Amino acid sequence: MAATMENLYRMLKLFKSSQKIASCLHRNIARVKLFRNQWSTIQKYSILKLSSKPSALTSITTVCAVSWFTKKDGAESDVVKEPSVMEKADELYSVNETIALYNLLKNNVDETDDEILWRFARACCDMSKMTKNIIRKKEYMYEGFEVVKKALKLNDNNFACHKWFAILLDKTAEFEGTKKRIENAYLVKEHFVRAVELNPKDATSMYSIGHWCYLFADMSWYTKKIASAIFSTPPSSTYEEALKYLEMAEKADPDFYLWNHVYLGKTYLHLGEVEKAKWYLTRAREFKRQNISLDEHEAQMEAFRTLLNHKLIDPKQQKKEEAT
Known part of the structure; x- marks a missing residue:
């Protein structure tokens, strides 16, 4: 018991x-x-x-x-966020992969997203610059113009929509002749100015206004005659006004675009400042980097021709430099 x-x-x-x-x-x-x-x-x-x-x-x-708990945390940290179409597009644009960029955006066009649409319009413009086929050039430009019109309609306060609308409005007019470009001139400038108002730091829009001013300051007598027939007060500008916007663009984003250097050089030549002109044109001509775009190559050739025509380089010395 x-x-x-x-x-x-x-x-x-x-x-x-x-x-x-x-x-x-x-x-x-x-x-x-x-x-x-x-x-x-x-x-x-x-x-x-x-x-x-x-x-x-x-x-x-x-x-x-x-x-x-450890497995759960590990699983969360291993998740890699898939880049958005916009992020992929910006990456391709930064390395001049124009064809891949165009194909990406064409296959992922969102008719309700102004950011995607203006980027696609820009890609169309770049594709047009790449091809030598005049028919394809025209098709790409008009495709881009139709797209950017939709983008601008979606968001009138997006500076990039105004900028690319103005660029493509003028580029499409090139296929229709001088008269059409002059007819569109005021509207083109109006949208560039609006783009700068919406984004005062955008160097491309400033350059575009400067380029517009240069073209009308440098207009031939024949073109002025056409402009006078279209408008009672035809569009006009001065080299001083062109220089103002080109310098603003360079200050906002130094070395951002070779054509800005080229037109700064040309403008300084018209204003008699030869040394400054030579400095900018030489800088554009001697630009080097991997994967240079066709647009940049054309800017370099224009800089070289301008230097040569104004006897700012010695052709013999140039040949020696090329040989070495």
């Missing part, structure tokens, strides 16, 4: 010990869930610490809890 009572007493002690362990497990699992992802909290409230004689169950519970 005494032995039976003693055995019963031992079983009760073991039962109470098990209750304590179970209670500890319950409390600490709740704490782990509450402070998930906090390893220090798991350490602080570890079941191994609270139990002087940890059983296999406590060890498994703790390891499983830590392992579960």
Whole structure:
């Protein structure tokens, strides 16, 4: 009888010990869930610490809890966000991958996104510059113009929509002749000016106004006659006004565009500042980098011709330099 009572007493002690362990497990699992992802909290409230004689169950519970949280955190950190179409487009544009950029945007055109649309219009313009086929040139320009018209209609407060509308309005007019370009002249300038108002730091829009001013300051008597027949007050400008905008563009973003250097050089020549003209034209001509675009190459050739025509370089010396 005494032995039976003693055995019963031992079983009760073991039962109470098990209750304590179970209670500890319950409390600490709740704490782990509450402070998930906090390893220090798991350490602080570890079941191994609270139990002087940890059983296999406590060890498994703790390891499983830590392992579960660790896997979850690891899975989250391994997730790589897929670049958006816009991010991919900007990356391709930065490395002059014009064909890939055009194909990307053509296959992902969002008729409700002005940011995608103006980028596609720009890609169309660049594709037109790349090809020597006159029919394809025209197709790309008109494709871009139709796209940018939609972009501008979606968002009249997007400076890039105004800028590319103006560029493509003038570029498409080139295929229709001098008269059409003059007819569009005021509207072209109006959109460039609006682009600068919306983004005073955009060097391309400033350059475009400067280029517009240069063209009308440098207009031949024949072109002036056509302009007079179209407008009672035909568009006009001065080299001083052209220089103002070209210098603004260069100040806003130094060396951003070779054609800005070329027209700064040409404008300084008209204003009699030969040394400044030579500096900008030489800078454009000697520009070097990998993967140079066709547009940049044409700017270099124009800089070279201008230097040569104004006898600012020695043709013989030029041949020697090319030979070496």
